[in-house]
Amino acid sequence: MKIDRISLKIIPDSKARETLEAKMQSGALAVLASVPAGESTGKNEAKVIDPKIALEKISWIETQIKGHEFSQLGQFDGLLNTLDGTSNKSNLGANLILSLSLCFTKLLAQKGGLETWQLISRISGSRPSLPLCFFNVIEGGVHTENSLPFQEYWFIPKINSPKKALDQCQTLLSQLKKKINAEYGKVQMGAEGGYTVSSKNAEDGLKILRTAMEESGLDGNLGLDVAASSFSDITSYDLSYFRLLTQKYPLLAIEDPYSEEDWEDFSKITEVLGSKVWIVGDDLTTTNPKLIKLAAERNAVNAVIIKTTQIGTVSETIQAANLAKSYGWKIIVANRGEETMDDFIADLSVGLGADGFKSGCPLQEERLVKYQRLIEIEKICHI
Ligand code: PGA
Ligand code: ZN
Numbered sequence: 526m527k528i529d530r531i532s533l534k535i536i537p538d539s540k541a542r543e544t545l546e547a548k549m550q551s552g553a554l555a556v557l558a559s560v561p562a563g564e565s566t567g568k569n570e571a572k573v574i575d576p577k578i579a580l581e582k583i584s585w586i587e588t589q590i591k592g593h594e595f596s597q598l599g600q601f602d603g604l605l606n607t608l609d610g611t612s613n614k615s616n617l618g619a620n621l622i623l624s625l626s627l628c629f630t631k632l633l634a635q636k637g638g639l640e641t642w643q644l645i646s647r648i649s650g651s652r653p654s655l656p657l658c659f660f661n662v663i664e665g666g667v668h669t670e671n672s673l674p675f676q677e678y679w680f681i682p683k684i685n686s687p688k689k690a691l692d693q694c695q696t697l698l699s700q701l702k703k704k705i706n707a708e709y710g711k712v713q714m715g716a717e718g719g720y721t722v723s724s725k726n727a728e729d730g731l732k733i734l735r736t737a738m739e740e741s742g743l744d745g746n747l748g749l750d751v752a753a754s755s756f757s758d759i760t761s762y763d764l765s766y767f768r769l770l771t772q773k774y775p776l777l778a779i780e781d782p783y784s785e786e787d788w789e790d791f792s793k794i795t796e797v798l799g800s801k802v803w804i805v806g807d808d809l810t811t812t813n814p815k816l817i818k819l820a821a822e823r824n825a826v827n828a829v830i831i832k833t834t835q836i837g838t839v840s841e842t843i844q845a846a847n848l849a850k851s852y853g854w855k856i857i858v859a860n861r862g863e864e865t866m867d868d869f870i871a872d873l874s875v876g877l878g879a880d881g882f883k884s885g886c887p888l889q890e891e892r893l894v895k896y897q898r899l900i901e902i903e904k905i906c907h908i
Pocket of ligand 2 (some may be wrong): 752780807830
């Protein structure tokens with residue numbers, strides 16, 4: 526496949542901040558892709574550049590890409606990495622590189638008459654499947670003002686049907702809104718469209734969520750993204766606290782219970798709670814094969830978050846996911862704190878056969894479109 530034209534523009538994301546949208550053309554086909562951004566980023570993530578600087582770089586990249594014949598995604602991503610020439614994509618920027626890698630993936634799928642998830646399934650060698658939805662219904666931490674200390678509280682319906690899961694989530698959200706209103710007054714939204722709860726007690730989020738779930742007649746699991754690397758002080762919740770929470774609530778997964786430097790605490794919690802709870806690395810592992818390998822050597826987690834933006838190309842994202850799966854871990858494909866309308870991650874999760882899919886709260890449009898894409902795949906493709 527030859528690329529005839531690429532262009533880049535700046536668009537606003539869900540927080541009205543500037544991000545990149547790329548367009549790529551090959552013959553009669555043209556695709557768009559836009560990149561999200563993190564607010565609680567891990568320190569080992571690939572580096573993003575100012576979108577305005579990215580615009581200055583695109584015509585040079587176009588001259589380097591035009592005329593090449595690409596048959597594989599790895600070949601295209603490899604060329605971008607060579608042009609960048611750094612280990613963390615700081616020269617061309619992970620956001621710019623990813624926008625092109627996403628476009629190329631979509632274009633390659635279309636050229637081959639495939640859905641994007643089908644192409645990803647072939648490249649990764651995974652059996653496609655529909656993931657469990659991890660709905661971020663209550664938010665705290667740096668994604669909010671004046672809310673709970675933990676960043677995300679998930680409602681996880683116990684079904685692999687995104688359609689039924691979304692229906693359940695909507696039922697839950699209306700009950701949850703009423704309860705938060707009654708107990709805490711005004712209901713506000715966090716960065717991902719979930720509700721906030723004005724309490725400093727981390728457990729209060731789980732309490733109100735479980736009650737709303739029971740009152741709605743729903744039987745789901747719950748989960749947490751503690752996002753401990755983002756704590757503004759040195760607060761850390763010890764193992765006995767997390768153990769207590771897992772005894773009191775139906776917790777399926779806990780993400781980043783400790784900060785990205787606390788490898789020993791990660792290993793301890795995985796040893797003690799790992800047989801019943803997914804201990805999930807996000808800032809700890811940053812979709813980076815080197816860190817995922819290190820986490821395996823230290824038995825630090827039994828599950829990982831997979832985010833394209835953390836590593837910066839689709840092929841390296843697939844490599845990271847495959848490595849994590851080779852250790853028998855669960856993988857959860859996830860959105861970012863600041864999102865766009867691009868629904869690529871839904872295809873990614875199906876194509877990788879991911880166990881979980883975390884796309885914020887469906888009350889926000891940028892999150893909803895990704896759940897809707899999953900439902901479309903469920904409907905059309907009979908997986
Ligand atoms: P971020 O948060 O995109 O702001 O880093 C999401 C997460 O921590 O999972
Ligand atoms: Zn996280």
